Amino acid sequence: MDKFVALTASGIAYGAVLAVVALGFLVLYKATGVVNFAHGDLVTLGAYLAVWTTTSLGLPTVPGYLAAIALMGLVGVAIERVAYAPLRSRPPMVVVIATLAAAIVIRGIIAVWQGSEPKTLAGPVGNRVVHIAGAAIAEQRLLITGVAAVAVLALLFVFQRTPYGRQVRALAADPEMARLTGVRTRLVAMGAFALSAMLAALAGILIAPLGAVDLNFGFGLMVTAFAAAVLGGFGSLGGVVLGALVIGLIQQLFGGYVLPDYAATFPAIVLFLVIAVRPEGLLNLTRSRL
Amino acid sequence: MRTYRTLLAGSVALMAVAACGSGGAGGSSSHAISGPIKLVGLWEVKGESPAAIDDYQNGAALAIEQITAAGGIAGKPVTLDRVPLSPSDPQKATSQFLQGVDKKPTMILGIPAATSVLAAKTQIDRAGIPLLATSSTTTPIRFGGPGGSKWLWLLQSYDGYKDQAAVKYATETLKASKIGLTGTSESYGTTNIADLTTALQAKSLKPFAVSKYAPNATDVTPTVLAMKGADAVITFAYPVPLAVQLRQFTQNGLNIPTIGSSSTNIAVQYKMVSGDPLKNVYSVVSCDPTQGSQRQLAKDFGTAYQQKYGTVPTDLAADAYDAVWVAKAAIEKAGSTDPAAINKAMAEVTVTDKVVCSDGYHADGAHVLSHDVSVDKFATAGTTQEIQKYTFPVQDAVK
C-alpha cells in the first residue's frame, strides 16, 4: 500500500510538471500555430535564470524565482520579435525548423554564459518529507503539484474568461477568420510567446531542485511533455493536463511494478502509438469558404 | 573524478573499428637524445568548446614546470604543445590526432574520451608515435581489443576493476550479502551493472535487486522502493539521477551504504547532493588527488597545484600530470627520441617518481599502466577520505 501511495504521489508530481511544460507548448501552438521545439531549451534557460537570480544576484528563493519567470516573459517577447515575426507568413514547416535552430542558439548562449557544468537550484522546502499512509513523500513534490495546479487553473481562467483567451481560442479554431474578424494576431502572438516562456520557466524552476540543471535539462522533459500533449489530443487544455497525469502515472506505476527498465521509454511509445492511431490532432487542415 | 562531460562523452555507444595490422617504424635506438623534447597534449582549454576545461593543460603544465626546474628530460629542455580535442566530438578525433602528429612530437599525451581513442585507432596505428591516453580504460581499447594499438598506452586502471573493487568492498569490508545494483538505463549503467553482476557471481552471490532509471530522471521512487532491505547498494549512474537517488534514500529513511562511481564525486563537487544523504556513501575511483588521499605524493601535488592555480586539482589534472612524468621516464629509459625505442621502453618502465594516481605505473600485456582502484568515503561536508586501495592483477593482451 505504501508503495502504491509513494509511486502515485511521484507520478502525480511528475505529471504536474509535464502538464506545465505541455501547456506552455500548447498555448503557443493555439495562438500562433507554431510547434516550438525550442520549448525544452526555454525550460533549461528558465532554470538557469533562477539559479542566476538566487545565487549571482543573491535574491531570496521565491522572489528570485519570480524574477526569473518575469525575465523569461521578456525572453519570450524577444524571441517573437527576432525569430518569429520575420517568418510569420512562411509555411509552418519553415517555422518549425526555425524553432529547432532557436533551440540550438539558446543552448549555445547558456553554455557560453553559464558553462557546461551542472548547477543546482535551491528549493524553498529543502529535503523535508511528509508521511502519507506510510509513504515518505518529499515536500517539494507536494509543492510542485500545488503550484502546477494553481498555474493550470490560472491559465484556464485566462483562456475561458478574458478577452485575451477569447482571441486565442478563435485563432486556434480558425486563424484566417480570426484575422478577418479583427483579432489582433500580433498582440496575441507576443502574449503567447511570453506566456509560453513563463510556463517553461515555471516548469524548470519546479523540477530543478529535485535534480540539477545542465544543458540537456529541459529537452527530455519537452519530449515527454510533447507525448502528453499529443495524448491529450493537442487541443483542449483539460485534455493535455489529463494526458500529462496519465503519462506521469504510467511511468511511475508501470515502471515501479511491471517493467522498471523500460520506464523511460514509455512516453516515446505512447507518442508513437497516438501518432499512428490518430494523427489528425497534429494536422492543420485547410478549409474552403463559401 | 571524471568530469561531468567526460562521463557523458564516454557513455556514447562504442563503435568498434576493425583492427588492422600495426605499421610504423621498428628501428633500433639510433637517435640519441639531441634537441629539445616535444610533447603534444590532445586536450582543450576553456573557451575552445562550450564544455572545455583547463584541468588537463594545468596538470601537464605543472609537471613540465617541475621537470624543467629539475633539469629537463635526460638533461634536455622539454616543451609542451597542444591540439584541442573535444571529448564530446569523437568524429573529429582522427583529424585532431593527425594535427598532433604533424607537430612531430616525441610522444603524444591525452585524448579525454575512450570513444575518441577508438575513433582514431587506424591513424594511431599508422602514425608510429607512442600515445599515452588519459581516457578511461574501456574494454575495446586495451591492446589486442578492436580499438587497441601497439602504439597506444592506457594510463588509467581498467574500468572493469572498478566494478570488482565495489563488489570487494561491499562484501569484504561492509560484509554485505544482499547487494542491490542500480544505474542509468543507457550504456554506462547497463554495462557496469552487467559487470557487477558477474563480479557478484564470482563470489557466489546474486544481486538483491536491480533497478535502472533514465539519465535525466528526477524521481527514482521505484528504485528506492526496490532497494528496501538491501545491506548495500552499488550504483553506476550519471551524477544527476545519482544525486536524486541518494537524496530519496534519505527522504525515505533508508541509510543503506551506497558505493558509487566517480559520478558520486562529481555530484558532490557540483553540490547536487550534500549533508545527510552523504552519511553512508562511498565511491570507487581510479584516482583521488585530494588531501583525503593516503599518498603523500598526491598531497604534495595538491599543494603545488593549489599554489599555482588557486583551485583544488581534479583527477583529470592529476592524470595529465602523471602522463608527463611517465613520458619522461620512458624517454629517459629509451635513451633516445626514436619512437620505436620509446614504445619499447613504455612496455618495460616502472614509474613511481612524483606520480599521483598510482603507487607504480607499469604496463601489462593489455597496455594498461595502472592497476590501482581507490575507495573514497564521503563526509557530510562533501570531502572525501581514501579509505581503501586495491591493486588488481596485471592482464594479458586481449584475445
Place this chain on the structure above:
Amino acid sequence: MLKAEQITVTFGGVRAVSDVSLAVPAGELLGLVGPNGSGKTTFLNAVCGIVPARGSLTVADRPVRLGRPNAACRAGIARVFQAPQTYGELSCLDNVLLSTSDRRLLGLTGAWPARPAMWKRERARWAFAMSALETVGLESCALEPASLLSYGQQRLLELARALAGSPSILLLDEPSAGLNDAETAALAALLGAVRAAGNTLVVVDHKIDFLDALCDRLVVLELGRVIASGPPDQVWRDDRVISAYLGVASDAEH
C-alpha cells in the same frame, strides 16, 4: 465607400474573377447576382483578403492591401459567409465580442495585471455586443455555445458579429439561402433596417424578389466578368443577362 478596380482571381489556370471593377457609394445597398459559378463568392473573398487577388481596392479612398484579411478588417470590411463561419465552442456573445472596435486591454496585460480596467472596458463591450445580438434577435442565446444554433441563426450571429465591428462596408453572401418565405421576409426587413441605420452593403443572392425589393442597383457577373449593372428592372431586361440566366434558369428560380 468601396471602390474595387480590375480585381482578378485565378485558381490554377482558371480565372474565377476577371477584371471586375465596381464602386459602392456610402449608404448604398448593392445587389450582386449571377449564375452559379460566376465568381460572386470569389469576388467577395478577394475583397476581404482571404484569397490572393490582383487589382486595387480602396475603402473610403484609402488603399487596402489585397490578400490580407487583417488589412481588410482594419479598413472596415466585414463579411457574412454563406456557410456560417462562427466559432462553435465560443458562446454567441464571445463570437460577437471578437470583432469589437474597442481594441484596448485585449492582451495579456488586460488578462492579468490590469484586470479591473479590463473588466470595465469589457462591460462596455458586452453592452455593445448585446445590442448587436438584439438587432438580429439572438439576445436570448447570448451565453450558449454557437454550435447549438441552427444554420439560419448562425448566419444571423455572423451578421451580429459583423455589425458589432462598426464596419464601413458589409459583404453578405446569399443570406437568404435555406430560409423559408417568412424568414426571408424577416431578413429583408432586418437588412432594410441595417441599411437605414447608415450602413453600406453588398448582398449576393439568388432570390430575385428579395433583392429587387432591397437594392437600388444590381451588378451581374457571368464567368467572372461584369455583364450588366444598373437598377433592377433595367438589368433584368438586358439581353445578356437574360441569355446568361436562360442556360441556368432552374438555378435562378431556386
